[in-house]
Amino acid sequence: MKVFLAAVLFVALAVIGLGFNIFFLKKPFPDGEISRNEELRRRGIKCAKEEELERLRRSNPELCSGDCSSCSYIVTEMKK
DSSP: OHHHHHHHHHHHHHHHHHTHHHHTSOOOOOOOOTTTOHHHHHTTOOOHHHHHHHHHHHHOGGGOOSSSSTTHHHHHHHHO
16 A cells, blocks of 8 residues: 555656646646647758658649649548
């Protein structure tokens, strides 16, 4: 029983410690979505879908007219 209580106490302290900024300082939780994260965008990191679309546009410029309606089949295929 002592080991169980010690484990529960340890887990509770870990959760409080890891969530200190969120629980007590009311800072927003970091956005993990690559396309919306400003820091990742600043560093030039893109999501796999964006990189694949850019690669397809470079390799087949006749497929993309610039308005992305002609590339809609590519996006639909990538969502599958």
